[in-house]
Amino acid sequence: MLRDIALMLAVFLWGLARVGYAVAEIIRALNGEPRRKVGAKAGPHSQRRRG
Secondary structure: OHHHHHHHHHHHHHHHHHHHHHHHHHHHHHHOOOOOOOOOOOOOOOOOOOO
16 A cells, blocks of 8 residues: 555656656757757857858
């Protein structure tokens, strides 16, 4: 009984976290901010130079 309640709570929280992440992603897209890349380095400038 207690294990079933814990499992339901875990599934509910996992789903809620996914929904929250999706909403944050939509808000970021509406604001025009690009999605963060996995291998991107911190900082405003990239290493590649033009010219």
